[in-house]
Amino acid sequence: MSEHKIERYTGPAGGWGALRSVTNSLLRQDIAVKGAKTLLSANQPDGFDCPGCAWPDRNHASTFEFCENGVKAVAAEATARRAGPELFAKHTVAELAKQSDFWLEDQGRLTHPMVYDAAIDKYVPIEWVDAFALVARHLNALPDPNQAIFYTSGRASNEAAFLYQLFVREYGTNNFPDCSNMCHEPTGSGMRPQIGVGKGTVTLEDFEKTDAIFIFGQNPGTNHPRMLGELRAAHKRGAKIVSFNPLRERGLERFADPQDKLEMATLGSTPISTHYFQLRIGGDFAVVKGMMKHLMEREDRGDALLDHAFIAEHTQGFEALADDLRAESWDVLEQESGLAQAQIRAAADIYGEAGSAIFCWGMGITQHQHSVATIQMLVNLLLMRGNIGREGAGPCPVRGHSNVQGDRTMGIWEKPPAALLDTLAKVFGFEPPREPGLDTVEAIAAMRDGKGKVFFALGGNFAAATPDTYETWKGLRRCDLTVHVTTKLNRSHVVHGREALILPCLGRTEIDIQAGGPQGVTVEDSMSMVHISTGINPPASEQLLSEPALVARLAVATIGHRSRTPWLWLVEDYARIRDKIEAVFVDFKDFNLRVAVPGGFRLRNTASERVWATASRKASFFAHPVPRDTPSHRARARLGKKGDTVVFTLLTTRSHDQYNTTIYGHDDRYRGVFGQRRVVFIHEADIRALGMKDGDWVDIQTVWEDAGDGADMVRRADRFKLVAYDIPRGNLAAYYPETNPLVPLDSVAVNAGTPASKSIPVILTLHTAPVAAKADHEASAYAIG
Numbered sequence: 001m002s003e004h005k006i007e008r009y010t011g012p013a014g015g016w017g018a019l020r021s022v023t024n025s026l027l028r029q030d031i032a033v034k035g036a037k038t039l040l041s042a043n044q045p046d047g048f049d050c051p052g053c054a055w056p057d058r059n060h061a062s063t064f065e066f067c068e069n070g071v072k073a074v075a076a077e078a079t080a081r082r083a084g085p086e087l088f089a090k091h092t093v094a095e096l097a098k099q100s101d102f103w104l105e106d107q108g109r110l111t112h113p114m115v116y117d118a119a120i121d122k123y124v125p126i127e128w129v130d131a132f133a134l135v136a137r138h139l140n141a142l143p144d145p146n147q148a149i150f151y152t153s154g155r156a157s158n159e160a161a162f163l164y165q166l167f168v169r170e171y172g173t174n175n176f177p178d179c180s181n182m183c184h185e186p187t188g189s190g191m192r193p194q195i196g197v198g199k200g201t202v203t204l205e206d207f208e209k210t211d212a213i214f215i216f217g218q219n220p221g222t223n224h225p226r227m228l229g230e231l232r233a234a235h236k237r238g239a240k241i242v243s244f245n246p247l248r249e250r251g252l253e254r255f256a257d258p259q260d261k262l263e264m265a266t267l268g269s270t271p272i273s274t275h276y277f278q279l280r281i282g283g284d285f286a287v288v289k290g291m292m293k294h295l296m297e298r299e300d301r302g303d304a305l306l307d308h309a310f311i312a313e314h315t316q317g318f319e320a321l322a323d324d325l326r327a328e329s330w331d332v333l334e335q336e337s338g339l340a341q342a343q344i345r346a347a348a349d350i351y352g353e354a355g356s357a358i359f360c361w362g363m364g365i366t367q368h369q370h371s372v373a374t375i376q377m378l379v380n381l382l383l384m385r386g387n388i389g390r391e392g393a394g395p396c397p398v399r400g401h402s403n404v405q406g407d408r409t410m411g412i413w414e415k416p417p418a419a420l421l422d423t424l425a426k427v428f429g430f431e432p433p434r435e436p437g438l439d440t441v442e443a444i445a446a447m448r449d450g451k452g453k454v455f456f457a458l459g460g461n462f463a464a465a466t467p468d469t470y471e472t473w474k475g476l477r478r479c480d481l482t483v484h485v486t487t488k489l490n491r492s493h494v495v496h497g498r499e500a501l502i503l504p505c506l507g508r509t510e511i512d513i514q515a516g517g518p519q520g521v522t523v524e525d526s527m528s529m530v531h532i533s534t535g536i537n538p539p540a541s542e543q544l545l546s547e548p549a550l551v552a553r554l555a556v557a558t559i560g561h562r563s564r565t566p567w568l569w570l571v572e573d574y575a576r577i578r579d580k581i582e583a584v585f586v587d588f589k590d591f592n593l594r595v596a597v598p599g600g601f602r603l604r605n606t607a608s609e610r611v612w613a614t615a616s617r618k619a620s621f622f623a624h625p626v627p628r629d630t631p632s633h634r635a636r637a638r639l640g641k642k643g644d645t646v647v648f649t650l651l652t653t654r655s656h657d658q659y660n661t662t663i664y665g666h667d668d669r670y671r672g673v674f675g676q677r678r679v680v681f682i683h684e685a686d687i688r689a690l691g692m693k694d695g696d697w698v699d700i701q702t703v704w705e706d707a708g709d710g711a712d713m714v715r716r717a718d719r720f721k722l723v724a725y726d727i728p729r730g731n732l733a734a735y736y737p738e739t740n741p742l743v744p745l746d747s748v749a750v751n752a753g754t755p756a757s758k759s760i761p762v763i764l765t766l767h768t769a770p771v772a773a774k775a776d777h778e779a780s781a782y783a784i785g
Contacts, residue, residue, distance in 0.1 A: 002667050002675035006695075006723055009672045012254035012269035013221040013228060014068075017669055055224045055398065056204050056525040057599070067225035072657075072664045076488070077507040078537055081108025083489050088114055088123040097494040101464060101737065102663040104489045110504035111541035116496055123493075123502060128545070131501055132557035138454050138481040138499070139558050145172030145433070149443045149452045152178040152412045153459030154401025155508070157521030157533070159577045160547035161403070161410040162584075163570070164458055167555040169411075169421075170430050170563050174437030176414045179404055179460060179660075181440035182467075186366045186752040187397040188408070190375035194620050195383075196613030199405060201394035201605050202358055203527050204230065209392035212240040212354035214347075215273075216284050216378065217364020217758070221251010221670060222656045224362075224398055228255045232270045240350050243273040245364065246281050246651070247681065247733055248726040250670035277347060280338030281649045281731045282759045284365055285374040286626050290333040290344035292381050293325045295352055300326075305352045307386030314610055315383055317621035324623035332626050338728050351381070356392035363400075364651070367758040369631060371749040373624040380621050388619070389610035399526045400660060402508075406524030409603070410581070414439050420584070427583045429564045439753045440466060441745060447475030455497065456483045458547065463492040464661040467743035467755035468715070485550060487540075490661070491737070505547050510535040512546045516573030519546070522595055524603065530588075531600030548574060631747055635703035635761030646690065647703055650680075651758040652736040652743070661737050668735075673723065680764075681725035681733040690764065694724045697767035700734070702742045702760060715742050719767050732762065 011017055087107055093116070096104065113131045114123035126134075139148055150168045152161065165176065180188075188198025195201075207213070207230045220227040232255050235241055243252045253276070256269040263269065279287055295305050311318050330341050337344065351357055359378050365371060379388075379395060387393035399405055411420055414437035421432040438446055446452035448471050455462075455476060462484075466472045476482055479497030486493070487507045493500075506512055512519040512535055520534035545553070552567040560567070570576045575592050582591040587603045594601040606613045614620060627633075632649045639645045654660070655668035655677060667674045671681070680700065687694055702715035717739050727733060736757065747756040 002665070004675040006679075006721075007672050007674060009250065009670055011250075012256040013251040013670060014225070014256045014258055014269075055226045056527045056529055057531075058204060058226075058229065069222075069225050069659060073659060073662075074509060076105070076662065076664065077109075078509050079108050081106070082111055082540065083107040083109060084111040084541075085114070085125045087489075092121040093123065093494050093496070094121055096489075100663075101491055101661065102666065104491060104494070105662060107489050109487060109507075109540035110489060110502065112543045113504060114502040116500035118498070123500075126501070128543075128553070131503060132554050134499070134501065135454075135456070135481070135483055135554060136557040139171065142453055146175060146435070146437070147451065147453040148173060149175045149177060149438060149447065149455045151440075151443070151455065151457040151460060151462055152176060152407055153457070154179045154399075154404025154407055155459050156407055156412075156547055157403060157523060158406045158410050158530070158581065159521050159574050160458065160551060161407040161412050162577060162581050163548055163551045163555070163567075165411040166424065166428065166565065167551055167559070167567075169424060169432040170428070170555070170559050170565065172433055174414055174416055174433050174435065175443065176412050176437055177440035177443040178407060178412050179401055179465070180408055180412075181414075181753060182465060182755060183363050183404070184366055184397055184399055185439075185754045186371035186375055186749045187361075189749075189752040190372040191379060191395065193614060194376055194379050194622060195388060195607040196611075196619075197605055197607045198408075199528055199605060200396040200526060201388055201608040202396045203602070206358060206392050206394065207234055210234065210239055210354075210356050210358045211392065212242065212350060212357040214351065214357060214359045215241070215243045215245075215252065216359065216361040217245065217366075218360055218362030218398055219245065219247075219249045219251060219364075219653075220398070221249055221255070222654055223400065225251070227398065228272065229257060231255070231272050232257060235271055235274070240274045240354065241272055242275045242277070242347055242350055244277050244279055244284060244287060246278055246727055246731050247653075248276075248278065252276065275347065275350065277339055277343055278726070278728055280336075280728050281651050282368050282370075282627075282630060282632070283337035283339065285370060285377055285624075286333045286337035287339060287344055287347070288374070288377040288381055289325070289328060289626060290330070290337060290339075290341070291348035291351060292321075292377070292384060293328050293330075293333070294345045294348035295384060296322055296325045298352065303352075306384050310386035311383070314612065314619050315621060316616055316618040317623070321380060321621040321623045328626070332628075336626050336628070351385070356390065357382070357385070357387050358392070358394060358396050360396040360398055362398050364758055366749070366752075366754055367756055369747065369750060369756045369759065370624075370627040371754065372751045373622075373627070376622045377624060383619055383621060389608055394608065397526070402525075403523040405526060405528070406522070406530070409524055409585070411584075423584050427580065441748055441753050441755065444468070444472050444475050444745060447478055448472075450478055453479060454481045454483075455479045457492065458485050458551070461490040461492050461661040463495040464490065464737040464740070467740055467747075467757060468745035469737070469741035470715070471745050485547065503550060504541065504544050505550055506535070506539055506544050508533060508535060509537050510539045510544070511537065514546070514549065514572055514574070516575075519574045521548070521574060522578070522600070528603040528605055529600055530595060530603060532595050546571075548577065631704075631756065631759055632761040634705075639703060639763075645763060646686075647761050647763060648682075648686075648730055648732045650700065650732040650734060650739065650742065650760040650762045652739045652760070653733050655735050658735075671725070676721070677735050678720045678738060679723045679734065680720040681723050681727055683727055683729045683731070684724035686729055687722055687724060692722060692766065694722055696722045698722055698764045699767050700739070700742060700762050700764060702744060702762055704744045704747070704761070706744070715744065717741050732764075
């Protein structure tokens with residue numbers, strides 16, 4: 001681990017720092033030579049798709065189509081370290097639970113299926129056939145299939161996801177909580193009724209042709225580093241790049257491309273953002289509405305800024321929106337955005353003068369109470385100038401997991417469309433359940449309340465990724481059985497049900513041999529490109545199963561006696577699975593032929609063709625009031641009578657040394673944090689106003705309706721170091737999963753259910769000796785660190 005220090009970073013994103021990090025990652029996992037060879041196959045026509053983010057590949061035949069984050073992901077999967085039965089024989093689960101998330105995953109690749117033995121508090125080996133029999137026994141004993149919960153990680157392939165949703169629906173439930181519920185669910189919920197699709201409409205080629213790129217609530221330098229190449233190229237040719245982010249993020253300021261020999265040799269870099277606006281946390285809605293109001297004011301004065309022909313032919317609801325904009329108060333917009341009116345007008349002028357524009361956004365937009373309305377406002381702004389369905393323009397939600405979008409396409413959805421269920425019934429000869437299932441937050445509540453009895457996770461790290469850690473862990477422990485399909489040990493395996501299984505699977509980089517020979521799987525990226533991924537490394541253990549094979553064998557054990565689906569035949573050759581996908585989804589016609597082409601193919605996106613698959617067959621403008629009743633508003637009103645108590649708004653974020661809940665190390669290079677993670681970023685004036693100093697240790701406590709004034713629930717995360725940072729006053733940022741205990745389970749996006757992890761009302765107090773919260777003891781220790 002690095003030396004504990006806070007040291008201001010002055011270099012660009014990328015550059016020599018990225019190369020050093022790449023080298024260290026390969027050396028640390030004892031795979032320097034093997035790792036280099038593996039990376040040469042990343043994102044290649046005959047290689048594997050990077051298991052990192054869902055940003056598309058610029059050139060699927062490029063030898064160097066990977067980034068720092070991708071290297072860390074590949075190195076972690078291809079590591080020479082092994083977490084076999086000997087590890088579990090050495091440690092009780094209680095001992096493992098005391099280790100950090102970093103330590104757990106750092107033990108290496110899992111090698112054998114393991115079952116929990118409560119008598120000795122250890123995981124012990126189990127044969128695959130017995131593991132499947134155990135799961136089947138629990139599932140078939142449930143009086144109601146809806147008492148089973150089937151979670152899905154966005155790293156599952158299309159083939160695995162398709163078989164998984166088919167098995168679960170044949171079993172009898174639509175309980176499909178997944179990582180989409182925790183990230184981009186508001187994107188789909190907002191865009192589908194508005195333009196008929198829940199996906200972005202742009203391609204990488206649009207980034208070459210656009211005049212302006214607006215980035216809302218996203219930090220590509222850490223979360224999607226390959227995106228920086230597109231932004232760098234756009235800046236060099238003169239496109240405007242306008243960023244809205246509460247934090248000053250180095251990846252949005254400057255970037256040095258490690259593949260540019262001149263830039264590296266001269267220690268040079270390329271600016272990214274031409275304009276950078278540091279709005280308040282959650283202020284995006286007010287900013288976007290202010291930009292629209294400014295355009296309307298200019299239009300009313302005679303400036304021709306709106307695309308009236310497009311509005312008339314393709315949209316409905318514009319006049320109601322226009323009236324709402326004219327009536328909006330600039331005072332309210334300034335107050336809620338944290339920006340001056342002049343700044344909002346300047347951003348609007350850049351948009352109004354651009355011939356075409358792309359709007360990108362990430363979880364800084366989606367993880368708020370009013371995220372669906374915010375996304376609809378973003379789309380409103382695009383529609384006003386006809387910036388959907390033409391070159392260089394459109395919405396670009398940037399997703400995280402490498403196949404999170406593909407999993408939803410394959411039917412991993414707790415609210416499936418009737419048309420999908422009708423087709424499944426026709427193709428596979430069974431009647432799927434029609435009742436909507438549970439999303440992630442609803443599933444946690446069901447387990448906590450004793451209504452969810454079996455929890456099965458196809459990948460992911462549910463215990464660490466989810467909100468309200470105390471409540472989530474209570475729910476998992478109330479289950480009769482918890483099962484995790486995974487490549488490495490993580491927090492979820494030590495927060496288990498009465499019975500528990502760990503089922504190890506192949507990784508994306510590994511050779512998958514079935515009866516029909518070596519197999520490839522397919523994934524869909526953020527821009528609807530579908531391509532094949534084929535592993536090149538020998539499996540970490542002969543005991544590993546592929547995810548499709550694992551699902552098929554589980555289906556045979558559980559419903560084989562009544563299913564007409566030829567499960568084992570399908571996994572002999574994954575082309576057979578793709579044939580079935582083609583039979584269910586019309587956009588996958590000639591699937592096997594089209595995916596054989598290097599780079600794959602793009603799924604149809606009706607909105608990009610200006611075909612609106614909405615009820616009215618038009619794109620719709622939606623008018624929304626500026627949110628004045630957010631969690632932070634309510635918390636400040638509640639504590640306003642209690643002296644000098646200051647309520648801050650906290651956003652949870654990743655460090656540069658992590659991907660989702662996977663912790664690769666303890667450095668956050670670009671933010672100047674080294675060797676540690678329990679830090680909270682705060683404006684230096686706020687530190688002084690609290691009577692504290694930079695470097696003091698504080699405890700963080702959520703202000704919520706069910707806490708305080710004699711209520712039972714206390715949500716706390718203790719002992720965080722104050723770090724003075726360039727962030728608006730009244731706002732804080734800290735890393736998850738350490739701060740997930742602070743996110744109330746019922747603080748979710750309206751009409752989407754996504755946890756509002758980017759807008760948590762909290763108070764800070766100087767750290768003292770830990771006080772036991774009225775919650776699970778171990779979860780409290782996790783929050784304390």
